[in-house]
Amino acid sequence: xxxxxxxxxxxxxxxxxxxxxxxxxxxxxxxxxxEALLAEHGADIAGIATAAPTGVPSSLIEVLPALRVIxxxxxxxxxxxxNLAKSRDIQVAGSFGTLSDCVADLAFALLLDVARQVSQSxxxxxxxxxxxxxxxxxxxxxxxxxxxxxxxxxGREVAKRASGFNMQVAYNNRRPxxxxxxxxxxxxxxxxxxxxxxxxxxxxGSETQALIDQEIIEALGPKGYLINVARGTVVDEAALIxxxxxxxxxxxxxxxxxxxxxxxxxxxxxxxxxxTPHVASGTVETRQAMEDxxxxxxxxxxxxxxxxxxxxA
Ligand code: 8YV
Numbered sequence: 001x002x003x004x005x006x007x008x009x010x011x012x013x014x015x016x017x018x019x020x021x022x023x024x025x026x027x028x029x030x031x032x033x034x035e036a037l038l039a040e041h042g043a044d045i046a047g048i049a050t051a052a053p054t055g056v057p058s059s060l061i062e063v064l065p066a067l068r069v070i071x072x073x074x075x076x077x078x079x080x081x082x083n084l085a086k087s088r089d090i091q092v093a094g095s096f097g098t099l100s101d102c103v104a105d106l107a108f109a110l111l112l113d114v115a116r117q118v119s120q121s122x123x124x125x126x127x128x129x130x131x132x133x134x135x136x137x138x139x140x141x142x143x144x145x146x147x148x149x150x151x152x153x154x155g156r157e158v159a160k161r162a163s164g165f166n167m168q169v170a171y172n173n174r175r176p177x178x179x180x181x182x183x184x185x186x187x188x189x190x191x192x193x194x195x196x197x198x199x200x201x202x203x204x205g206s207e208t209q210a211l212i213d214q215e216i217i218e219a220l221g222p223k224g225y226l227i228n229v230a231r232g233t234v235v236d237e238a239a240l241i242x243x244x245x246x247x248x249x250x251x252x253x254x255x256x257x258x259x260x261x262x263x264x265x266x267x268x269x270x271x272x273x274x275x276t277p278h279v280a281s282g283t284v285e286t287r288q289a290m291e292d293x294x295x296x297x298x299x300x301x302x303x304x305x306x307x308x309x310x311x312x313a
Pocket of ligand 1: 051053073074076077095281
């Protein structure tokens with residue numbers, strides 16, 4: 001008998017098919033009457049497959065008495081109440097160990113683009129403006145100071161890449177990390193004051209809501225750049241926009257936003273920002289690895305009782 005799982009959202013045709021092959025899949029996102037779905041299936045749903053942006057509402061977890069495992073495509077589990085899951089002995093698994101390189105690569109792509117104005121100068125050339133005048137000077141990256149907010153797996157990969165640009169690296173974390181050569185700065189404000197580039201890699205959720213607020217943005221200052229590959233909720237978006245519009249911050253590279261996929265028009269109009277649509281882990285290779293792992297985590301739980309890559313305790 002195949003275990004019954006709830007699939008919260010369409011994942012990919014291949015993964016959707018693989019889940020259907022191994023499990024009795026109840027497609028939550030296709031349901032026009034979730035009350036009836038829960039009345040019919042709620043009592044024996046043992047697992048959930050979801051993606052990070054969708055998560056699993058706590059109100060749903062609370063009405064699934066047989067739920068034992070949640071397997072998520074993604075590492076940002078801020079849309080899943082991990083404390084509630086723990087209190088119910090529900091194992092939660094994410095794409096840990098699959099996407100740090102790609103996210104760190106994009107963080108550096110955004111950093112280089114916004115500082116050296118790659119996208120801006122590309123448009124300048126395509127619009128024939130080079131025929132009239134040379135492109136203005138931009139900002140050097142090599143040898144500058146890189147501040148990392150959250151030295152987890154992704155933050156560590158960002159720091160590694162910084163050495164390729166001879167950058168000085170310091171970081172702000174809840175606790176110092178012992179096995180890295182970088183300076184721990186316990187004060188986020190002091191880190192922002194020191195850094196030329198501040199790269200946000202912390203987890204989303206209530207603990208980091210608006211962590212990068214007006215005070216931190218002003219500390220980074222008119223020659224500073226903010227890069228966000230974490231969650232839009234970590235940055236006070238209104239404060240960021242105001243600083244960018246009024247020259248109190250030099251620029252920003254953003255892959256995440258407060259209300260995705262909607263992006264404020266005020267950001268879209270700015271020339272000192274580089275904006276990407278939450279694509280940091282979105283490479284063919286990494287997405288495949290993430291989806292393989294989502295399936296492996298479910299299979300590991302149902303065959304051995306333990307997922308392979310559990311959410312950090
Ligand atoms: C995307 C992410 O959400 O890993 C995360 O938390 O934000 C990204 O990988 C991707 O859509 C995951 O499904």
